[in-house]
Amino acid sequence: MFTLSEENYLKAIYHLEIDTDKGISTNAIAKKLITKASSVTDMIKKLSEKEVVVYKKYQGVKLTNFGKKIAANIVRKHRLWEVFLVEKLNFSWDEVHDVAEQLEHIKSPKLIDQIDTFLGFPTHDPHGDPIPDKEGNINTIEKSLLSTLLKNESGICVGVNDSSSEFLKFLDKKGIKLGKQITVLEKEDFDDSLTIRIDDIKLSISNKIANNLYIKKS
């Protein structure tokens, strides 16, 4: 069994490993968890003894298969709870993160199975992130950052990169939601801003926004 703190470390390493297959550095983990590198070193030793990570001094860590499974299960719980909050309890997509951070640590296999059933076995959370299955497998779909689309390309909005409350509220204000069709009408070389069409409305969005929206090209 893993403590709350151990679970948070596993989850952090899991997320960091998505971008790379190299060892995850002590500093990267410290930054993600807003803690000190020395604390990370301590915890890594503990996780290494529990055989959820492989660790050699000064070389970062990698999750073992066992560690990956534990981590994916926490992510699974997090994302299922997010769906539950939005679908059943009228939370908006910018309100769910902090509560799901707590709920993901509840230990009850039956509970999460029943939540999954109750929700009809969802495959993605409210931000478009895939929900791992019980074995920890995820179903990744082909998606591109909106900023990488060329003029006249279009697709469906399928996810966000930044899921901070501020960014999500901004999207709400602009009428940008998952499932919407988006077409790139113009790209400005000057500041990399875009003009897009969504619901037959023209919208000008900055590069920062375009760098945080995922599109499934059509």
Add this chain to the structure above:
Amino acid sequence: MFTLSEENYLKAIYHLEIDTDKGISTNAIAKKLITKASSVTDMIKKLSEKEVVVYKKYQGVKLTNFGKKIAANIVRKHRLWEVFLVEKLNFSWDEVHDVAEQLEHIKSPKLIDQIDTFLGFPTHDPHGDPIPDKEGNINTIEKSLLSTLLKNESGICVGVNDSSSEFLKFLDKKGIKLGKQITVLEKEDFDDSLTIRIDDIKLSISNKIANNLYIKKS
């Protein structure tokens, strides 16, 4: 804000205060929480500084009004989650306790409000215990232990005293549920066992069982 451990102490004291208006002894708390008296003394000092209990050495503790409100809120969350598990997620009444012990510590006022709404503002949990309102008030109904009923008296089963999984499973096996009409047909002086009628079936039950079932007399 209170730690998980502090919340568990507050809840324990809250439950112990139901039976008495005297100070709750260190030993009673230790027994309830399966810990040592010395640990209880330590924690009591901390709770006393946080002004949720009144404490004088060697005289036990009492919750302050503030402490009562905090404790009642935890109990409220526990019982609402139990209803949710039974009503929405197909848990049986003997499976909910351990999960609710975890869920009761989730901190999100919106979450518990929405759960309450989603469930249609239930007043009692699956074991017949009343759910405190947001201010911590509980609606106590007139109820008697089945063991105190006289021959030929009858009433509705409205609660259990012991909510251990073993006892609840035993009740399931005998067909005893909340809401059932129960009539006392015989009382044996010899061992204080009872013969009762439930669903037009005659049942013989021991004093131990009768001491753990609450009846609303009719």
Add this chain to the structure above:
DNA sequence: ATATATTTTTAGGTTAGTCTAAAAATTTTA
């Protein structure tokens, strides 16, 4: 009322998880 038993508190220690500061190793730069 005094001796005995019980309860409660104190004193001092442990573990998990964090921290700061300094030492050691690695990486970058010139």
Add this chain to the structure above:
DNA sequence: TAAAATTTTTAGACTAACCTAAAAATATAT
């Protein structure tokens, strides 16, 4: 490739929540 910068680890300390053992206070029994 040697010096400088950065990263990582180690050493030592802190807090929360627990523990054991002993001392102190209270309650019980003769």
